[in-house]
Amino acid sequence: MKFIHAGDLHLGNPFGGLSITPSWLKEKLQTATQIAVHRLVDDAIVAAVDFVVLAGDSFNTTTPDARAQLDLINELQRLADAKIQVYIIFGNHDFVNDWQRLPAFPENVTLFPADVTTYHLQTATHETVAISGFSYTQRHISTDQVVKFPVKDTTADWHIGLYHGALGEVGVGDYAPFSLQALQQKHYDYWALGHIHVRETLQERPFIGYSGSIQGLDKTETGFKGYYMVESQDHQLVPTFTPVAPITWVTENIQTNRDLNMVVQQVREQFAFKEEFELISLQIETNQTNVLSAITNQQLLAQFVAAAQPDDMFFIYEVQGKPQQETVALPAVADQYWSSTVADVFNLDELQHLGLKQVTDGEILDYFLNEQTLEELKVAVQTQLKISQIGDQDDVD
Numbered sequence: 131m132k133f134i135h136a137g138d139l140h141l142g143n144p145f146g147g148l149s150i151t152p153s154w155l156k157e158k159l160q161t162a163t164q165i166a167v168h169r170l171v172d173d174a175i176v177a178a179v180d181f182v183v184l185a186g187d188s189f190n191t192t193t194p195d196a197r198a199q200l201d202l203i204n205e206l207q208r209l210a211d212a213k214i215q216v217y218i219i220f221g222n223h224d225f226v227n228d229w230q231r232l233p234a235f236p237e238n239v240t241l242f243p244a245d246v247t248t249y250h251l252q253t254a255t256h257e258t259v260a261i262s263g264f265s266y267t268q269r270h271i272s273t274d275q276v277v278k279f280p281v282k283d284t285t286a287d288w289h290i291g292l293y294h295g296a297l298g299e300v301g302v303g304d305y306a307p308f309s310l311q312a313l314q315q316k317h318y319d320y321w322a323l324g325h326i327h328v329r330e331t332l333q334e335r336p337f338i339g340y341s342g343s344i345q346g347l348d349k350t351e352t353g354f355k356g357y358y359m360v361e362s363q364d365h366q367l368v369p370t371f372t373p374v375a376p377i378t379w380v381t382e383n384i385q386t387n388r389d390l391n392m393v394v395q396q397v398r399e400q401f402a403f404k405e406e407f408e409l410i411s412l413q414i415e416t417n418q419t420n421v422l423s424a425i426t427n428q429q430l431l432a433q434f435v436a437a438a439q440p441d442d443m444f445f446i447y448e449v450q451g452k453p454q455q456e457t458v459a460l461p462a463v464a465d466q467y468w469s470s471t472v473a474d475v476f477n478l479d480e481l482q483h484l485g486l487k488q489v490t491d492g493e494i495l496d497y498f499l500n501e502q503t504l505e506e507l508k509v510a511v512q513t514q515l516k517i518s519q520i521g522d523q524d525d526v527d
Contacts (some may be wrong), residue, residue, distance in 0.1 A: 131257050131288060135369060136357035137185030137324030138343040139167060140223065142198035146348040148409075148447050150431075154247065154440035156406060162377045164201045166345040167319050169374035170357055171205045175212045177359065179254040182214060183261065185324025185341070186221025186294030194224070199233045210238035215251060217261050218242065221294035221324060222305055225266035241265070242292065246278040257362075258285070262318075263292030270304035271295070274312075282317040291316060294324040297332065313338055320360065320367040327351050329371060337369055337495065345375040349411060349447075350502075352379045378406060383413045385454065390420045394433050397446070404443040412446050417454045425451035450506075 145159045174182055189198055209216055216233075219242045220226050226244075235241065240249055248262040260283040264275060275295065282289045291313065295306030305325055310332050313321050320337050327343035328351075341358045343351060355378070358369035388396055397412065413435075416422060424430040434446040 131253050131255065131259065131362040131367075132177060132179045133359050133360050134170065134182045134289075135185065135320075135322040135341050136170060136182065136344055137294070137322070137341055137360065138187045138221075138327055139163060139184070139202070139345075140187055140190040140343065140347060141167070142194045143190035143347055150435050150447070152435070152438060152440075152445075154215055155445055156440075158377065162375070163345045163347075165376045166355070166374045167202070167205050169376075171208050173359070173372060173374070174209060174214055178212075179214060179359075180207060180259070181251065182216045183290065183292050183322050183325055184216065184218045185292055185322050186219050186266070187223040187324060188218060188220075189224040191223060192204055192225055192227060196493045203233060203235065206239055207236045214238065215240065217249065217263070217292060219263045219292050219294055219324075220265035220267075222266050222271075225268055227267060243369045246275065246280075248280060248283065260286040262289070265283045266294065266306075270416075271306045272301060272304055273306075274300045274308070276305045276308045276312040276316070278358060279296055279316055281315075282319075288319045288362070289317075291321040293321060296325055301335040310338065322358075322368075328353075335366055336491065337367060339369070341369075341371075345377065346379045349379050349409070354378060376407060378407060379409045379411075381411045381413060385415045385416070386421070387417060387454075389418060389420075390430070393421055393430065394437050397434070398437060401444045406443070408444045410418040410444055410446045412449045413452065414449060415452045415454050422453060425449050426479050 141163055143163070145162075148159075151159070160201055170182075188202060206216055212421055216239045218239060226232065228250055232241070240425070242249075242263040242265045244265055244267040246262060246264045248260050251259050251261070255260065260278050264278070275293070279291060293308070293313075295308055297310065298307035300307055300309060300312075314333070318336065321332075321339070322336070323332075323340045326340050327346070329340060329342040331337070331339040333339070337360075341356075343355050344357060346352065346355050354371075354373035355375035356371060356373040359372050360367050360369045362368075382401070384397060384400065386396055393414070393416075401408075401410070414421065414425060414430075421430065424433075431446070431449045434449065
Protein backbone atom coordinates (compact mmCIF):
# COMPACT_ATOMS: atom_id res chain seq x y z
CA MET A 131 0.00 0.00 0.00
CA LYS A 132 1.27 3.46 -0.87
CA PHE A 133 -0.12 6.94 -0.32
CA ILE A 134 0.92 10.60 -0.08
CA HIS A 135 0.54 12.69 3.07
CA ALA A 136 0.63 16.45 2.45
CA GLY A 137 -0.90 19.55 3.96
CA ASP A 138 -0.83 23.31 4.32
CA LEU A 139 -0.72 24.08 0.62
CA HIS A 140 -2.08 27.57 1.33
CA LEU A 141 -2.96 28.14 -2.30
CA GLY A 142 -3.59 31.82 -2.93
CA ASN A 143 -1.27 33.03 -0.18
CA PRO A 144 1.41 35.47 -1.43
CA PHE A 145 5.04 35.44 -0.35
CA GLY A 146 5.84 37.73 2.56
CA GLY A 147 8.91 39.48 3.92
CA LEU A 148 10.35 40.75 0.64
CA SER A 149 10.90 44.51 0.68
CA ILE A 150 12.05 44.62 -2.96
CA THR A 151 10.67 42.31 -5.64
CA PRO A 152 11.78 42.69 -9.29
CA SER A 153 9.10 41.97 -11.87
CA TRP A 154 10.81 38.78 -13.07
CA LEU A 155 10.84 37.45 -9.49
CA LYS A 156 7.15 38.20 -9.00
CA GLU A 157 6.33 35.73 -11.76
CA LYS A 158 8.29 32.99 -10.00
CA LEU A 159 6.61 33.72 -6.67
CA GLN A 160 3.11 33.76 -8.12
CA THR A 161 3.45 30.25 -9.56
CA ALA A 162 5.64 28.60 -6.90
CA THR A 163 2.93 26.87 -4.85
CA GLN A 164 1.10 25.78 -8.00
CA ILE A 165 4.33 24.20 -9.30
CA ALA A 166 4.88 22.41 -5.98
CA VAL A 167 1.39 20.89 -6.14
CA HIS A 168 1.92 19.94 -9.78
CA ARG A 169 5.14 18.12 -8.86
CA LEU A 170 3.34 16.27 -6.07
CA VAL A 171 0.66 15.12 -8.49
CA ASP A 172 3.29 14.07 -11.05
CA ASP A 173 4.97 11.94 -8.38
CA ALA A 174 1.65 10.43 -7.27
CA ILE A 175 0.85 9.36 -10.82
CA VAL A 176 4.32 7.97 -11.55
CA ALA A 177 4.38 6.06 -8.25
CA ALA A 178 0.78 4.87 -8.80
CA VAL A 179 -0.16 5.64 -5.20
CA ASP A 180 -3.45 4.32 -3.88
CA PHE A 181 -4.60 7.68 -2.54
CA VAL A 182 -3.58 11.16 -1.36
CA VAL A 183 -4.51 12.79 1.96
CA LEU A 184 -4.43 16.58 2.41
CA ALA A 185 -4.34 17.53 6.08
CA GLY A 186 -6.02 20.95 6.02
CA ASP A 187 -5.42 24.52 4.81
CA SER A 188 -5.32 23.64 1.14
CA PHE A 189 -6.41 27.24 0.62
CA ASN A 190 -5.20 30.23 2.60
CA THR A 191 -8.69 31.61 3.15
CA THR A 192 -12.33 30.62 3.33
CA THR A 193 -12.92 32.62 0.13
CA PRO A 194 -10.05 31.68 -2.20
CA ASP A 195 -9.87 33.42 -5.54
CA ALA A 196 -10.95 31.65 -8.70
CA ARG A 197 -7.36 31.09 -9.81
CA ALA A 198 -6.42 29.21 -6.63
CA GLN A 199 -9.56 27.06 -6.83
CA LEU A 200 -9.02 26.26 -10.49
CA ASP A 201 -5.36 25.35 -9.91
CA LEU A 202 -6.28 22.80 -7.23
CA ILE A 203 -9.26 21.36 -9.10
CA ASN A 204 -7.17 20.85 -12.24
CA GLU A 205 -4.56 18.94 -10.25
CA LEU A 206 -7.23 16.85 -8.51
CA GLN A 207 -8.70 16.02 -11.92
CA ARG A 208 -5.31 14.73 -13.05
CA LEU A 209 -5.39 12.38 -10.08
CA ALA A 210 -8.94 11.38 -10.97
CA ASP A 211 -7.83 10.53 -14.50
CA ALA A 212 -5.15 8.30 -12.96
CA LYS A 213 -7.81 6.67 -10.71
CA ILE A 214 -6.21 7.99 -7.52
CA GLN A 215 -8.51 8.85 -4.63
CA VAL A 216 -8.05 12.05 -2.59
CA TYR A 217 -9.17 12.69 1.00
CA ILE A 218 -9.33 16.32 2.17
CA ILE A 219 -10.00 17.98 5.51
CA PHE A 220 -10.39 21.74 5.94
CA GLY A 221 -8.28 23.56 8.52
CA ASN A 222 -8.35 26.84 10.41
CA HIS A 223 -7.48 28.93 7.33
CA ASP A 224 -9.90 27.36 4.84
CA PHE A 225 -12.64 26.37 7.30
CA VAL A 226 -16.08 25.85 5.74
CA ASN A 227 -18.92 28.09 6.88
CA ASP A 228 -21.11 27.33 3.87
CA TRP A 229 -20.76 23.90 2.26
CA GLN A 230 -22.95 25.01 -0.66
CA ARG A 231 -20.35 27.57 -1.77
CA LEU A 232 -17.52 25.07 -2.18
CA PRO A 233 -16.30 24.55 -5.75
CA ALA A 234 -17.31 21.39 -7.58
CA PHE A 235 -14.54 18.90 -6.82
CA PRO A 236 -13.87 15.88 -9.09
CA GLU A 237 -15.57 12.61 -8.17
CA ASN A 238 -12.37 11.10 -6.78
CA VAL A 239 -12.33 13.64 -3.93
CA THR A 240 -13.79 12.90 -0.49
CA LEU A 241 -14.35 15.92 1.76
CA PHE A 242 -14.60 15.31 5.50
CA PRO A 243 -17.53 17.01 7.30
CA ALA A 244 -17.38 18.84 10.64
CA ASP A 245 -18.11 15.68 12.62
CA VAL A 246 -15.39 13.05 12.89
CA THR A 247 -16.14 10.58 10.11
CA THR A 248 -14.48 7.38 8.89
CA TYR A 249 -14.28 6.43 5.22
CA HIS A 250 -13.15 3.08 3.84
CA LEU A 251 -11.44 2.14 0.61
CA GLN A 252 -9.86 -0.91 -0.95
CA THR A 253 -6.53 -0.67 -2.73
CA ALA A 254 -5.62 -2.28 -6.03
CA THR A 255 -3.92 -5.06 -4.05
CA HIS A 256 -7.14 -5.61 -2.07
CA GLU A 257 -5.94 -4.11 1.19
CA THR A 258 -8.63 -2.32 3.19
CA VAL A 259 -7.98 1.14 4.61
CA ALA A 260 -10.00 3.17 7.12
CA ILE A 261 -9.42 6.95 7.19
CA SER A 262 -10.86 9.05 10.02
CA GLY A 263 -10.92 12.84 10.15
CA PHE A 264 -12.92 16.05 10.51
CA SER A 265 -13.01 19.56 9.04
CA TYR A 266 -13.06 22.96 10.69
CA THR A 267 -16.26 24.97 10.27
CA GLN A 268 -14.88 27.93 12.26
CA ARG A 269 -11.44 29.47 12.60
CA HIS A 270 -10.84 28.41 16.19
CA ILE A 271 -11.49 25.10 17.91
CA SER A 272 -10.49 24.78 21.56
CA THR A 273 -12.39 21.60 22.42
CA ASP A 274 -10.93 18.10 22.41
CA GLN A 275 -11.43 16.48 18.99
CA VAL A 276 -9.36 13.35 19.49
CA VAL A 277 -11.90 11.94 21.92
CA LYS A 278 -14.40 11.87 19.04
CA PHE A 279 -12.21 9.60 16.92
CA PRO A 280 -13.01 5.87 17.02
CA VAL A 281 -10.40 3.39 18.17
CA LYS A 282 -8.66 1.44 15.44
CA ASP A 283 -10.94 -0.47 13.10
CA THR A 284 -9.66 -4.02 13.50
CA THR A 285 -11.56 -5.15 10.41
CA ALA A 286 -9.33 -2.95 8.23
CA ASP A 287 -5.75 -3.72 7.27
CA TRP A 288 -4.76 -0.11 7.98
CA HIS A 289 -6.31 2.74 9.92
CA ILE A 290 -5.16 6.35 9.29
CA GLY A 291 -6.03 9.45 11.29
CA LEU A 292 -6.26 12.79 9.48
CA TYR A 293 -5.97 15.74 11.89
CA HIS A 294 -5.33 19.49 11.63
CA GLY A 295 -4.27 20.93 14.95
CA ALA A 296 -1.57 21.81 17.45
CA LEU A 297 0.11 19.65 20.06
CA GLY A 298 -0.71 21.12 23.46
CA GLU A 299 -2.88 21.04 26.52
CA VAL A 300 -6.47 20.13 25.72
CA GLY A 301 -8.74 23.11 26.18
CA VAL A 302 -5.85 25.56 25.95
CA GLY A 303 -5.29 26.95 22.45
CA ASP A 304 -7.34 27.72 19.37
CA TYR A 305 -6.35 24.97 16.95
CA ALA A 306 -7.85 21.68 18.14
CA PRO A 307 -5.10 21.10 20.76
CA PHE A 308 -4.28 17.46 21.39
CA SER A 309 -1.93 15.30 23.42
CA LEU A 310 0.35 12.67 21.99
CA GLN A 311 -0.97 10.16 24.49
CA ALA A 312 -4.53 10.67 23.25
CA LEU A 313 -3.48 9.88 19.67
CA GLN A 314 -1.52 6.83 20.82
CA GLN A 315 -4.56 5.47 22.61
CA LYS A 316 -6.45 5.18 19.30
CA HIS A 317 -3.85 2.61 18.10
CA TYR A 318 -3.89 3.88 14.52
CA ASP A 319 -1.27 2.81 11.99
CA TYR A 320 -0.55 6.41 10.94
CA TRP A 321 -1.54 9.91 12.00
CA ALA A 322 -1.29 12.43 9.12
CA LEU A 323 -1.11 15.79 10.85
CA GLY A 324 -1.41 19.30 9.44
CA HIS A 325 -1.22 22.87 10.76
CA ILE A 326 2.42 23.68 11.54
CA HIS A 327 4.58 24.49 8.54
CA VAL A 328 7.62 22.45 9.50
CA ARG A 329 8.14 18.72 9.35
CA GLU A 330 7.94 17.27 12.82
CA THR A 331 7.82 13.67 13.95
CA LEU A 332 6.01 13.14 17.24
CA GLN A 333 6.41 9.36 17.13
CA GLU A 334 8.36 7.10 14.76
CA ARG A 335 6.35 3.87 14.99
CA PRO A 336 3.48 3.93 14.38
CA PHE A 337 4.11 7.26 12.73
CA ILE A 338 2.54 10.40 14.17
CA GLY A 339 3.71 13.63 12.58
CA TYR A 340 3.48 16.69 10.39
CA SER A 341 4.56 16.78 6.75
CA GLY A 342 4.97 20.57 6.92
CA SER A 343 4.01 23.08 4.25
CA ILE A 344 4.57 22.32 0.59
CA GLN A 345 6.15 25.71 -0.22
CA GLY A 346 7.75 28.14 2.25
CA LEU A 347 6.02 31.50 1.96
CA ASP A 348 8.13 33.71 4.24
CA LYS A 349 11.61 33.78 5.75
CA THR A 350 10.56 31.83 8.84
CA GLU A 351 9.76 28.82 6.62
CA THR A 352 13.30 27.88 5.69
CA GLY A 353 14.63 24.67 4.21
CA PHE A 354 13.20 22.08 1.87
CA LYS A 355 9.40 21.79 1.68
CA GLY A 356 7.32 18.96 0.28
CA TYR A 357 5.31 15.89 1.27
CA TYR A 358 5.62 12.36 2.66
CA MET A 359 5.46 9.33 0.41
CA VAL A 360 4.17 6.61 2.73
CA GLU A 361 4.64 2.89 2.02
CA SER A 362 3.78 -0.27 3.89
CA GLN A 363 6.92 -2.06 5.09
CA ASP A 364 7.08 -4.93 7.59
CA HIS A 365 3.57 -4.25 8.91
CA GLN A 366 4.30 -0.53 9.35
CA LEU A 367 3.47 2.59 7.35
CA VAL A 368 6.80 4.33 6.73
CA PRO A 369 7.01 7.95 5.45
CA THR A 370 9.81 9.26 3.22
CA PHE A 371 10.11 12.99 2.71
CA THR A 372 10.14 14.27 -0.87
CA PRO A 373 10.91 17.96 -1.56
CA VAL A 374 8.89 19.64 -4.31
CA ALA A 375 9.03 23.39 -3.55
CA PRO A 376 10.58 25.26 -6.49
CA ILE A 377 11.72 28.08 -4.17
CA THR A 378 13.62 27.63 -0.91
CA TRP A 379 14.35 30.19 1.79
CA VAL A 380 17.94 29.81 3.04
CA THR A 381 20.59 31.60 5.08
CA GLU A 382 24.07 31.81 3.59
CA ASN A 383 27.18 32.88 5.50
CA ILE A 384 30.33 34.24 3.88
CA GLN A 385 33.56 35.74 5.12
CA THR A 386 35.29 38.35 3.01
CA ASN A 387 37.99 40.97 3.23
CA ARG A 388 37.29 42.37 -0.19
CA ASP A 389 36.46 46.01 -0.66
CA LEU A 390 32.89 47.11 -1.22
CA ASN A 391 33.10 47.23 -5.03
CA MET A 392 34.25 43.58 -5.15
CA VAL A 393 31.85 41.99 -2.67
CA VAL A 394 28.88 41.79 -5.06
CA GLN A 395 30.99 40.04 -7.69
CA GLN A 396 32.39 37.57 -5.14
CA VAL A 397 28.96 36.63 -3.82
CA ARG A 398 27.37 36.27 -7.24
CA GLU A 399 30.19 33.98 -8.36
CA GLN A 400 29.78 31.87 -5.24
CA PHE A 401 26.04 31.37 -5.80
CA ALA A 402 26.14 30.93 -9.57
CA PHE A 403 25.55 27.17 -9.74
CA LYS A 404 22.46 26.49 -7.63
CA GLU A 405 20.04 23.90 -8.99
CA GLU A 406 16.78 25.13 -7.42
CA PHE A 407 15.85 28.77 -6.88
CA GLU A 408 16.77 30.19 -3.46
CA LEU A 409 15.72 33.29 -1.57
CA ILE A 410 18.82 34.14 0.43
CA SER A 411 19.32 35.90 3.72
CA LEU A 412 23.01 36.76 3.42
CA GLN A 413 25.21 37.02 6.52
CA ILE A 414 28.56 38.70 5.78
CA GLU A 415 31.47 38.60 8.22
CA THR A 416 34.11 41.20 7.33
CA ASN A 417 36.58 43.70 8.75
CA GLN A 418 35.94 46.22 5.96
CA THR A 419 34.27 49.26 7.50
CA ASN A 420 32.88 50.46 4.18
CA VAL A 421 31.21 47.07 3.65
CA LEU A 422 29.70 47.06 7.14
CA SER A 423 28.45 50.61 6.65
CA ALA A 424 26.94 49.71 3.28
CA ILE A 425 25.11 46.81 4.93
CA THR A 426 23.76 49.00 7.71
CA ASN A 427 22.39 51.68 5.37
CA GLN A 428 20.98 49.10 2.89
CA GLN A 429 23.35 50.22 0.13
CA LEU A 430 24.83 46.75 -0.36
CA LEU A 431 21.38 45.15 -0.58
CA ALA A 432 20.46 47.69 -3.26
CA GLN A 433 23.57 46.71 -5.21
CA PHE A 434 22.68 43.02 -5.03
CA VAL A 435 19.15 43.77 -6.24
CA ALA A 436 20.47 45.90 -9.11
CA ALA A 437 22.85 43.12 -10.16
CA ALA A 438 20.17 40.39 -10.07
CA GLN A 439 19.27 38.83 -13.42
CA PRO A 440 16.13 36.92 -14.54
CA ASP A 441 18.17 33.79 -15.24
CA ASP A 442 19.72 33.76 -11.74
CA MET A 443 18.85 30.81 -9.52
CA PHE A 444 18.94 32.97 -6.41
CA PHE A 445 17.81 36.33 -5.08
CA ILE A 446 19.34 38.05 -2.06
CA TYR A 447 16.47 39.63 -0.16
CA GLU A 448 18.32 40.79 2.96
CA VAL A 449 21.92 41.36 4.04
CA GLN A 450 23.26 41.41 7.58
CA GLY A 451 26.80 42.15 8.66
CA LYS A 452 29.08 40.99 11.41
CA PRO A 453 32.58 42.29 12.14
CA GLN A 454 35.37 39.74 12.18
CA GLN A 455 36.30 39.63 15.83
CA GLU A 456 39.94 38.71 15.33
CA THR A 457 40.65 41.86 13.33
CA VAL A 458 39.59 44.21 16.12
CA ALA A 459 42.66 44.63 18.33
CA LEU A 460 42.56 46.48 21.62
CA PRO A 461 38.88 47.50 21.51
CA ALA A 462 37.95 50.67 23.29
CA VAL A 463 35.44 48.70 25.36
CA ALA A 464 35.56 44.96 25.96
CA ASP A 465 33.06 42.82 24.02
CA GLN A 466 31.29 41.59 27.16
CA TYR A 467 30.40 45.18 28.08
CA TRP A 468 28.94 45.87 24.63
CA SER A 469 26.90 42.67 24.88
CA SER A 470 25.78 43.48 28.41
CA THR A 471 24.71 47.01 27.44
CA VAL A 472 22.76 45.87 24.38
CA ALA A 473 21.07 43.10 26.36
CA ASP A 474 20.05 45.63 29.00
CA VAL A 475 18.40 47.86 26.40
CA PHE A 476 16.77 45.38 24.03
CA ASN A 477 14.44 43.50 26.31
CA LEU A 478 10.69 43.82 26.68
CA ASP A 479 10.72 45.61 30.06
CA GLU A 480 13.18 48.28 28.93
CA LEU A 481 11.35 48.84 25.62
CA GLN A 482 8.11 49.28 27.55
CA HIS A 483 9.84 51.83 29.76
CA LEU A 484 11.23 53.67 26.72
CA GLY A 485 7.76 54.13 25.24
CA LEU A 486 6.50 50.88 23.71
CA LYS A 487 3.63 50.83 26.21
CA GLN A 488 2.30 53.98 24.53
CA VAL A 489 1.92 52.19 21.18
CA THR A 490 -1.65 51.20 20.33
CA ASP A 491 -1.16 49.88 16.79
CA GLY A 492 -1.50 46.08 16.98
CA GLU A 493 0.81 45.31 14.06
CA ILE A 494 3.59 47.49 15.48
CA LEU A 495 3.24 45.85 18.90
CA ASP A 496 3.40 42.39 17.35
CA TYR A 497 6.55 43.40 15.48
CA PHE A 498 8.39 44.61 18.58
CA LEU A 499 7.16 41.77 20.78
CA ASN A 500 8.59 39.21 18.35
CA GLU A 501 11.80 37.59 19.67
CA GLN A 502 13.34 37.62 16.18
CA THR A 503 12.79 41.40 15.95
CA LEU A 504 14.55 41.98 19.26
CA GLU A 505 17.45 39.80 18.15
CA GLU A 506 17.77 41.63 14.82
CA LEU A 507 17.80 44.98 16.65
CA LYS A 508 20.55 43.73 18.95
CA VAL A 509 22.68 42.57 16.02
CA ALA A 510 22.19 45.87 14.16
CA VAL A 511 23.24 47.93 17.18
CA GLN A 512 26.24 45.75 17.94
CA THR A 513 27.35 45.99 14.30
CA GLN A 514 27.05 49.78 14.32
CA LEU A 515 29.07 49.96 17.53
CA LYS A 516 31.76 47.78 15.99
CA ILE A 517 31.87 49.97 12.88
CA SER A 518 32.49 52.93 15.13
CA GLN A 519 35.23 51.07 16.96
CA ILE A 520 36.97 49.98 13.78
CA GLY A 521 36.67 53.46 12.35
CA ASP A 522 38.22 54.97 15.48
CA GLN A 523 41.17 52.60 15.24
CA ASP A 524 41.65 53.32 11.55
CA ASP A 525 42.02 57.01 12.43
CA VAL A 526 44.85 56.34 14.88
CA ASP A 527 48.29 57.28 13.47
